[in-house]
Structure formats: C-alpha cells, structure tokens
Amino acid sequence: MWTDIILYTFLSYLTLHLIIDDICLMVRLIKNNQTAHSEFNGSNHLNNTEQRTMIVIINKICDIVLACVLQYFKTFEVCWTTILECLQILIIKYIDFLTNLVKSFLEYPACLYASITTIISLSIATIMLWLILN
Helix, strand or coil, X not given: CHHHHHHHHHXXXXXXXXXXXXXXXXXXXHHHHHHHHHXXXXXXXXXXXXXXXXXXXXXXXXXXXXXXXXXXXXXXXXXXXXXXXXXXXXXXXXXXXXHHHHHHHCCHHHHHHHHHHXXXXXXXXXXXXXXHHC
C-alpha cells in the first residue's frame, strides 16, 4: 500500500518536472523569437508558429493542473482506504480484548476477588450516604 503511494508520488513528480521543463524551454524560445522579431521588424506581434507554441504551453499548463488534481484525489483515496483499514483492525482487536477481559473476570479467582471488592465498595458507599444524610 505504501509502496503504491511512493510510486504514484514519484511518477507524478517526474511527469510534472518533465512538463515544466518543456514549458520553460518553449517560453525561452518564444522570448528569443520575440527579441529577434522586434530587432528585425520593430514589432512585437506573434507569428503563427509562436501562436501555436503558446497554445501548446497553455495545453501543458492544463495538463499540469489536471495531473495535480488527479494525483490529489488518488492520494486522498489511498490514504482514506488505509485509514479505514486501520480503524477496522483496531475495532476488531478492541472487541477481542474486551472478550478476553470479560472471560478473565468471570474465571474462578478473579470473580471471587471482584465480588469481595464489590461488597467492600458498596458498604463504604452505604456508610458515606448514611453519614451525609444524617
């Protein structure tokens, strides 16, 4: 289970890193083309190649956002499933513990000690109530 989380995190990081590197390279190329055009023509308009490159950059940014959102939900699902499995195990173990505790209280020496202790505590409570009310 944890290896899946580590693998998903590593692959998403690697994918996002590659996409971001592509975007940075495209932005540098566009800036270089713009400076070359502005020195040559004196204008800052984008030609068709640069417009297509900008569309590719916008698509890459959308891919990054989509990958982040999908990885967030996948991580949430894996973590929530793990938490529920742990909670189920804890509840089962707690019920087993209570079963063993009740069985050990009902065995011979323990029930004798428990009844003697109960008689002593009830007599002390009776004395206290008698003192408070009188």
